[in-house]
Amino acid sequence: MNMAHRVFISHKREDKAYKNYILNNLGVDMIDKSLNERIDSNDEDYVMRKIREDYLSDSTVTIFLIGKYSAENLGEEEQIYIKRELQASLYDGKANSKNGILGIVLPEMYDSIYKGNYSCSECGGNHNHVSINNSTVIAEFSYNYYIPKDKCSWSEDDRYCVLVKWDDFKSKPEKYIDLAFDKRKREISSKTKVRP
Ligand SMILES: [Zn+2]
Secondary structure, eight states: OOOOOOEEEEOOGGGHHHHHHHHHHSOOOEEOOOOOSOOOOSOHHHHHHHHIIIIITTOOEEEEEEOTTOOGGGOTTTTHHHHHHHHHHHOOOSSSOOOEEEEEEOGGGHHHHEEEEEEOTTTSSEEEEEOOSTTTSOHHHHHHHSOOOSSSSOOGGGOSSEEEEHHHHHHOHHHHHHHHHHHTTSGGGGGOOSOO
16 A cells, blocks of 8 residues: 655635545645745745745645636736746755646536547547647646657656546545656656746
């Protein structure tokens, strides 16, 4: 049996009920905090360290709740807190290394994200159309999910972020948290970007 990994949950206030459900019903070991103030400094390393110390603390996995209000296209100012939380999660500090990232697609987003198969004009094969981009998530997530490369499709090893539907997560939370945790030691971990 694995040790439980401590998680930090990044979410918009509109999705707080899901965070509370995870906290109260799923037995996940989590830090119940959200970034709620601007940390002003021109020293980006300082800002990242500060968020890690004050908010992420000893978490090793960050859960990002993907709802209707977490898209990059809604504007940098609107998303500043979740962007900072993900950046700090991806930041490799001296004292603590980056977190694994687990994106949970909330039910109201299933249709906007999971769009079935399409036939690929490059390789002639079929790929799943998973719409992870600026109209569904912040760039810190989409970049590290579809890490740029030469091929036309992404396998699980080509991604740093792990993605799961809310209903699947709810039935096996530790399984998906473990998958995200394990990514930290995988080769793809060297290709992540803090500020895409
Ligand atoms: Zn293809």
